[in-house]
Amino acid sequence: MPRVFDWAGQALLYGCFAVALGVFSRWPAYHPLPSGMAQIKVSFMHHGARLADCRPYTAEELAKLAPNMRKDMKCERERSPVSIEVDLDGQRVISHVSAPSGLSRDGVSTLYRRLDVPAGEHRISVRFKDDQSARGVVQQREAVVSLAPAQVLVIDYNAARGGIVLQ
Template sequence: MNRALNWTGQALLYGCFAVAIAVFTRWPVYHPLGPDMAQIKVSFIHHGQRLAECRPYTEEEKAKMAPNMRRAMKCERERSPVSIEVDLDGKTVLQRTAAPAGLSRDGSSTVYQRLDVPAGEHQITVRLNDSAQTGDFAYQREETIHLKPAQVLVVDFNLDKGGIVLQ
């Protein structure tokens, strides 16, 4: 008798657990975006320009180094932060400066930002600067885009593809 109650109780608990899982697979309904919304994702990893130009070692500096460590040029490791601006229909919606990663600040700068925007036609302008030595943006792309509801537009940076990429 006791064994039958254990089996019945265990079956009842497993059944309740299965019903709870079935309910939560359908309810509540999740909508990542509103019905007439689209999304722009700014996502890139990029190394900024070096902060200092490479220069030749002086003879005194070479003399202080071990023979196996002597190189012709000295290049500083630190890199410039990367700045990005995104304008949508003439209004700035993102303005971010990403510092280089690493203890020596010699790694890549990383930006990831999601922007929810109304679906439809928009004028987008993306500007990127990867050099602290110049105040101007080295890369710029301006384009008219048409976003459908629930569409995701990714803004990336790839030098092999000409710089700023919209996909």
């Protein structure tokens, strides 16, 4: 007889769990964006330019290195910070400088930002600089985009695809 109560209790608990799952899968209703809004995401991971150019080792520096560590050129590791500016309909909405990661400041610079904007047509201007020694902007892109409600536009930087990418 106690075995029947064990099975009945287990069935009751599983039933309660299934009901809870069913209720919370439909309620409360989740809306990632308010009605009539779209989203712009600015996201990149990029290595900035090296701060110092590679140079040949001097004879004294080569003599100090172990034979298996000797190379022709010495390249410093530190990289330039990456800056980005985004204008939406003539108004600056993002102006950010991302420092390189890592203890030696030689890793990637990253940024992730989300902007909720009204759906419709917008003029976007993106300026990107990954070389501290360069004067002015390194990459620039302007576009007019039409965003539908609940649409997500991603602004990224991909050198292999020509620089600033709107997708």
